Amino acid sequence: MDFSFTDEHKTLRQSVRAFAAQVAPKIPELDKAHTYDRKTIERMGEEGFLGVCIPTEYGGAGMDYISLGIVSEELEYVDTSLRVVMSVHTGLNSLGILQWGTEEQKQKYLTPQAEGKKIATYALTEPNAGSDVAGIQSTATRDGDYYILKGNKIWISLADTADQFLTFAYTDKSKKHRGISAFIVERGFKGVSTGSIKDKLGVRAGNTGFINYDDVPVPVENRVGEEGEGFKIAMTCLDNGRYTVAAGSVGLAKAARDAAVKYAKERKTFGVEIGQHQLVQRLIAHMVRGIETAELLVYRAGWMKNQGMRNTRETALAKWHATNVASQCADDAIQIHGAYGYSGEYPVERFWRNARGARIYEGTDQIQELMQGQYALGYRVDKPLRKELPAWKPSE
Numbered sequence: 353m354d355f356s357f358t359d360e361h362k363t364l365r366q367s368v369r370a371f372a373a374q375v376a377p378k379i380p381e382l383d384k385a386h387t388y389d390r391k392t393i394e395r396m397g398e399e400g401f402l403g404v405c406i407p408t409e410y411g412g413a414g415m416d417y418i419s420l421g422i423v424s425e426e427l428e429y430v431d432t433s434l435r436v437v438m439s440v441h442t443g444l445n446s447l448g449i450l451q452w453g454t455e456e457q458k459q460k461y462l463t464p465q466a467e468g469k470k471i472a473t474y475a476l477t478e479p480n481a482g483s484d485v486a487g488i489q490s491t492a493t494r495d496g497d498y499y500i501l502k503g504n505k506i507w508i509s510l511a512d513t514a515d516q517f518l519t520f521a522y523t524d525k526s527k528k529h530r531g532i533s534a535f536i537v538e539r540g541f542k543g544v545s546t547g548s549i550k551d552k553l554g555v556r557a558g559n560t561g562f563i564n565y566d567d568v569p570v571p572v573e574n575r576v577g578e579e580g581e582g583f584k585i586a587m588t589c590l591d592n593g594r595y596t597v598a599a600g601s602v603g604l605a606k607a608a609r610d611a612a613v614k615y616a617k618e619r620k621t622f623g624v625e626i627g628q629h630q631l632v633q634r635l636i637a638h639m640v641r642g643i644e645t646a647e648l649l650v651y652r653a654g655w656m657k658n659q660g661m662r663n664t665r666e667t668a669l670a671k672w673h674a675t676n677v678a679s680q681c682a683d684d685a686i687q688i689h690g691a692y693g694y695s696g697e698y699p700v701e702r703f704w705r706n707a708r709g710a711r712i713y714e715g716t717d718q719i720q721e722l723m724q725g726q727y728a729l730g731y732r733v734d735k736p737l738r739k740e741l742p743a744w745k746p747s748e
């Protein structure tokens with residue numbers, strides 16, 4: 353077993369950290385104003401972060417899946433809104449196209465995404481269906497060389513700024529979840545409109561919104577996978593998105609821990625630094641335990657991806673644990689800050705608001721818990737897929 357990061361990983365971590373530190377001063381204002389900065393996303397693309405684990409032949413940096421975790425972790429150390437871009441653009445969307453797309457789709461869509469020239473997202477959730485994916489109502493009806501796409505998506509990250517949407521809709525409702533198909537939809541297609549959700553608890557420096565598809569003609573060549581493979585595609589995309597959420601949560605938990613440690617050495621009560629009180633030490637000790645166990649689960653999942661091993665269970669476990677650790681660390685960091693933690697003067701209240709969402713998106717706590725129970729009981733078994741996510745190999 354090798355728990356070490358390579359020199360390449362360490363260099364990457366330093367460069368993401370430096371980038372995130374430059375962006376950090378803007379975050380509190382954006383968060384207060386409930387607005388986002390598209391230029392920051394474009395800069396992430398210019399730095400190569402958006403294609404970090406995409407092979408060089410498709411415009412990416414050709415780094416491994418551990419690197420994707422490192423980028424996610426370091427971005428969320430500063431703010432969740434930055435990591436969300438990695439989750440939807442790279443995790444849920446680009447890696448889905450890498451796994452399931454045709455060579456033409458990889459050239460036309462994946463390459464500009466990996467180069468950061470186009471921003472993409474993943475549109476599954478609908479007003480009446482989140483956890484219950486088979487409950488979506490969007491339809492794509494074949495008409496010659498096109499599908500006519502009709503439906504509404506909501507709670508879609510980057511809805512108002514992405515150029516492309518990996519979208520899921522029924523091509524045959526009678527087949528239940530086996531009748532869902534996946535499509536790449538461009539913002540410029542006739543009948544696409546989007547809007548933002550203005551009042552959210554967290555990820556306020558990021559964009560979340562809705563997409564309306566009003567009889568949108570989508571070329572047949574934009575269908576990803578076969579008709580009816582959409583549900584499988586959506587689920588395997590989650591294997592990668594959840595990995596970035598889990599890694600990001602480690603970053604948020606570390607930010608909460610660092611803020612708490614700093615404050616515990618500054619603030620005095622009863623004549624000593626509050627860090628000297630054993631009950632405060634206990635809160636910090638629990639943070640350390642959570643962060644280090646989450647890190648192990650996250651990077652084990654990254655290692656499995658590098659080997660080309662199926663990692664649905666392990667990634668879901670990492671996501672479930674890491675997001676709960678982040679939530680608890682942020683909560684305890686507020687406790688350690690006392691009343692100041694309850695104000696916007698310190699970042700810990702933002703961490704707490706941001707951590708909360710990750711226990712809802714990409715599979716709620718309850719869905720993760722059910723999955724682990726079902727795997728343990730043998731009710732859930734992963735079958736081989738027609739197309740697997742490629743194992744990582746160093747670029748030549």
Ligand SMILES: Cc1cc2nc3c(=O)[nH]c(=O)nc-3n(C[C@H](O)[C@H](O)[C@H](O)COP(=O)(O)OP(=O)(O)OC[C@H]3O[C@@H](n4cnc5c(N)ncnc54)[C@H](O)[C@@H]3O)c2cc1C
Pocket residue numbers: 440473474475476477480481482483484506507508509510555560709712713714715716717718719722
């Ligand atoms: C900030 C943010 C960003 C998001 N970004 C995206 C995105 O980019 N793309 C996208 O497609 N979606 C996105 N989502 C949507 C997200 O994935 C869904 O909100 C999530 O899957 C839960 O669905 P729901 O909100 O409809 O809740 P529901 O599915 O209605 O669940 C409501 C409650 O019931 C529980 N529940 C449901 N079914 C069961 C069950 N079988 N057993 C036990 N409990 C159950 C849930 O755990 C939850 O507590 C985002 C959401 C947020 C908050």
